[in-house]
Amino acid sequence: MTAPVAAPLRKMPSYQLIRSEIEANILGGIWPPGSRIPAEHQLAGKFGCSRMTVSKAISALADAGLVLRRKRAGTIVARPRMHSAVLDIPDIQAEIIASGKAYRFMRLRESTAAPPTAADWPTTIAVLHLRGVHLANGVPFAFEQRWINLATVPMAADADFAASSPGSWLLDHVPWTAAENRISAITADAAIGRHLALPANAACLCVERRTWRGADHITFVRQIFPGDTYDLTARFGPPA
Amino acid sequence: MTAPVAAPLRKMPSYQLIRSEIEANILGGIWPPGSRIPAEHQLAGKFGCSRMTVSKAISALADAGLVLRRKRAGTIVARPRMHSAVLDIPDIQAEIIASGKAYRFMRLRESTAAPPTAADWPTTIAVLHLRGVHLANGVPFAFEQRWINLATVPMAADADFAASSPGSWLLDHVPWTAAENRISAITADAAIGRHLALPANAACLCVERRTWRGADHITFVRQIFPGDTYDLTARFGPPA
DNA sequence: CCTGGGTTAATGTATAGACATTATGCGCCA
DNA sequence: TGGCGCATAATGTCTATACATTAACCCAGG
Numbered sequence: 001m002t003a004p005v006a007a008p009l010r011k012m013p014s015y016q017l018i019r020s021e022i023e024a025n026i027l028g029g030i031w032p033p034g035s036r037i038p039a040e041h042q043l044a045g046k047f048g049c050s051r052m053t054v055s056k057a058i059s060a061l062a063d064a065g066l067v068l069r070r071k072r073a074g075t076i077v078a079r080p081r082m083h084s085a086v087l088d089i090p091d092i093q094a095e096i097i098a099s100g101k102a103y104r105f106m107r108l109r110e111s112t113a114a115p116p117t118a119a120d121w122p123t124t125i126a127v128l129h130l131r132g133v134h135l136a137n138g139v140p141f142a143f144e145q146r147w148i149n150l151a152t153v154p155m156a157a158d159a160d161f162a163a164s165s166p167g168s169w170l171l172d173h174v175p176w177t178a179a180e181n182r183i184s185a186i187t188a189d190a191a192i193g194r195h196l197a198l199p200a201n202a203a204c205l206c207v208e209r210r211t212w213r214g215a216d217h218i219t220f221v222r223q224i225f226p227g228d229t230y231d232l233t234a235r236f237g238p239p240a
Numbered sequence: 241m242t243a244p245v246a247a248p249l250r251k252m253p254s255y256q257l258i259r260s261e262i263e264a265n266i267l268g269g270i271w272p273p274g275s276r277i278p279a280e281h282q283l284a285g286k287f288g289c290s291r292m293t294v295s296k297a298i299s300a301l302a303d304a305g306l307v308l309r310r311k312r313a314g315t316i317v318a319r320p321r322m323h324s325a326v327l328d329i330p331d332i333q334a335e336i337i338a339s340g341k342a343y344r345f346m347r348l349r350e351s352t353a354a355p356p357t358a359a360d361w362p363t364t365i366a367v368l369h370l371r372g373v374h375l376a377n378g379v380p381f382a383f384e385q386r387w388i389n390l391a392t393v394p395m396a397a398d399a400d401f402a403a404s405s406p407g408s409w410l411l412d413h414v415p416w417t418a419a420e421n422r423i424s425a426i427t428a429d430a431a432i433g434r435h436l437a438l439p440a441n442a443a444c445l446c447v448e449r450r451t452w453r454g455a456d457h458i459t460f461v462r463q464i465f466p467g468d469t470y471d472l473t474a475r476f477g478p479p480a
Numbered sequence: 481c482c483t484g485g486g487t488t489a490a491t492g493t494a495t496a497g498a499c500a501t502t503a504t505g506c507g508c509c510a
Numbered sequence: 511t512g513g514c515g516c517a518t519a520a521t522g523t524c525t526a527t528a529c530a531t532t533a534a535c536c537c538a539g540g
Contacts (some may be wrong), residue, residue, distance in 0.1 A: 013494085049494075050495045056494095074519090079411075080415055184468075213267075227424060291491095312488080313490075314489090
């Protein structure tokens with residue numbers, strides 16, 4: 001039995017090792033933002049590998065936004081920016097099941113109402129309008145209102161949304177090419193308060209998501225979570 | 241003058257062209273999820289390039305999550321997932337200025353109160369406690385409450401937060417290695433309502449952010465936005 | 481029928497070299 | 511002094527090749 005070292009330095013490929021080395025220099029402050037890092041051929045010499053390998057390592061760092069590469073000018077350390085965060089917006093059904101609770105989608109009355117103005121859909125297309133509540137162990141977790149474009153997803157008309165939530169069904173059956181998420185805070189109206197068992201005027205987190213397949217609209221969904229029991233969390237970098 | 245084609249097929253490198261070709265087959269449904277795509281050497285033959293070039297293209301697709309690569313089994317089209325969304329959480333000062341409005345940070349009374357329990361900071365460290373309101377054209381835009389770890393950032397004690405917001409100042413002076421964002425909805429209390437000129441019990445979007453440099457805490461900030469006028473938007477894929 | 485192990489097809493990594501591309505920065509010339 | 515243009519240093523791409531690694535597959539043996 002070898003040493004049970006928990007460290008992940010088992011047998012890292014060169015380009016990952018080089019990447020880690022550079023990353024450590026940047027994050028450790030040895031190479032401050034704006035400074036030039038050694039040229040590829042210099043690093044290749046230092047690490048005793050070919051320039052291609054160094055280039056692959058630096059390309060990964062450039063993709064990650066840690067450095068900026070410019071021909072002739074060299075590679076410089078990027079100024080850290082709180083540009084964007086990777087936010088986990090999982091499928092509600094999967095999230096509830098993953099937490100060990102029983103999941104159920106309670107479907108409410110639906111209609112074939114016109115698509116919502118917020119989604120700027122053409123008013124002429126045929127849509128399936130769904131309303132329902134996601135339940136975790138029988139407790140309301142989120143209220144969902146969804147419009148599905150029947151021109152793009154005709155088989156949605158025959159789907160059984162009692163077994164799996166509309167979101168999961170769509171993920172399983174319809175590939176999407178673009179999506180947009182919008183997060184805001186709203187005050188629960190009477191209907192929402194009733195569905196989620198909330199007091200009047202409770203603050204709620206509202207997630208609206210639109211998805212496309214190419215130029216075609218697939219679905220527009222508005223999910224409303226109780227503000228005091230749900231939050232979205234995004235994390236960056238190594239664990240603290 | 242050549243044809244004013246808007247299409248971006250000007251002079252794409254081979255690996256990007258190959259990537260686009262594969263991507264089109266996947267997104268167009270010709271290669272459905274779970275199906276195998278041709279082996280690298282086959283694609284190399286088809287495109288008349290080396291296997292390295294094909295591999296680079298497929299690696300990019302694998303990084304993007306469109307395909308899964310497995311030795312011997314080949315490369316298969318991944319099942320699309322709403323894994324995570326890239327959310328734009330820009331610096332408030334930069335955001336307001338970018339929108340063409342006048343920015344001002346109105347600093348409120350501060351204290352050296354103990355760090356907030358929510359940030360699970362040690363209670364013994366010296367902190368700088370800041371409170372203020374971000375103003376866009378004089379109108380309250382967000383209420384901010386911030387704690388800065390003076391052990392990690394001693395020069396924050398002497399900084400002038402009238403010129404630039406605390407967030408911008410920190411971004412410019414302190415590199416960070418990890419960050420965590422938490423988004424929730426809250427009901428405005430009396431103080432928040434007063435600062436943001438909101439009616440009582442208005443729903444607000446609450447963004448809490450913690451940043452670290454290595455193992456050291458840098459700052460904990462809680463920003464509160466009027467729920468009806470602010471939202472966070474994240475977009476994926478090509479523009480609609 | 482099941483199990484084990486070897487074969488082998490596919491990806492993963494790496495190299496040395498070549499040429500393309502680009503913008504920096506210096507020198508030349510007006 | 512000023513501006514123009516070219517040499518050059520750096521990254522960007524690509525090739526042909528080599529070997530490592532992995533796991534699907536198949537077949538022999540129980």
